[in-house]
Amino acid sequence: MSGLFDRDDAHRLVPGSTVIAVEGLAAHWGERQVLHDISLQVGSGEIVVIMGGSGSGKSTLLRHLVGLARPTAGRVEVLGTDLRTASARAMHRLRRHMGVAFQGGALFSSLTVLENVILPLQEHTRLAPATMHIMARLKLEVVNLAGSEDLLPAELSGGMVKRAAIARAVVMDPPLLFFDEPSAGLDPVVAAELDRLILQLRDAMHMSIVVVTHEIESALTIADRLIVLDGGRIVATGTVAEVRASQSPRVQALLNRQPSVPDFDPEAYLDRLTRA
């Protein structure tokens, strides 16, 4: 990770460094190719939002960025680590510097909220227990979950699970954060609070943040840069203004919330309906 941190033991990225570099990424699920020639970069202190409809490949791309899937072709480098060739030890070291808030929360059902949030600190640091507890409680305050410390995941609403997952993802103040559909299923007030939190994490903690979402309003609010995926390909990338100005019909359909309707073929339609 040389060049990205100003000291060997540092946790904060050098401004202006590239934290994620993807070149020519391709991915398959079985025979089906789901990502085609994806190239992108994320800079330090930047919020990059990956947008796309269902089946556009955005969740698959996220899985590759966090090291949960290996590319069929191409290169994925995160915080200076090439994920194709990284050893288990290198991946463990890398995970200390990144947080992931999964869509479904991925909380341990037998642990309380506080125990879930404190887990990364216990696994990756040797801080005093009192420090760890205060850090975890601070993050629960930040996501408005104060008072829920002793609840089990099964006792939480969907929105609370999501916020607990976010508290766990940020508890180590990682320089790189990933959010998978952070505001999906949340009421508008909580979703707006979450958008504010993401902006605050960038501004106050200098975090680099990648958000995967299909929530257009949220994407346009928080993004420094947007990447629009369709059919496993990048169809637009740039600032909000640049993407808004895109001439691509697919991009305009997505921004204007128009459904994706394939060319209508009455013959084929009738065939499908009457197929034995």
Place this chain on the structure above:
Amino acid sequence: MTTPQTTLVEDHATVALEGDIDLSCSQTVRSALLAQLRAGHAVSVRMAAVSYIDSSGVASLVEAYQLARKLGLDFQLTEVSEAALSVLRLARLDRVFPIATGSDGKG
């Protein structure tokens, strides 16, 4: 970060922090603050030269402040840099800590 510089005048310790206060050094800061309080000294934490503070650094300040309250000792942050203040604001701790603007500890 270099080791916190502590200046003791009678029973009032001024602990000066500088640079990045993060996982690599927050426990040193914690120890310095708790030691002064356990010795019965009031504490001012000078934060003008703090370029960044993470949650472990903030947690150390919180723990020290709580101990000071238990022991009935004065505890304040002074000359808090904008970088540190933005992190305190994120957790609404700017409304919790006594924060003085002047180097003499006066607001």
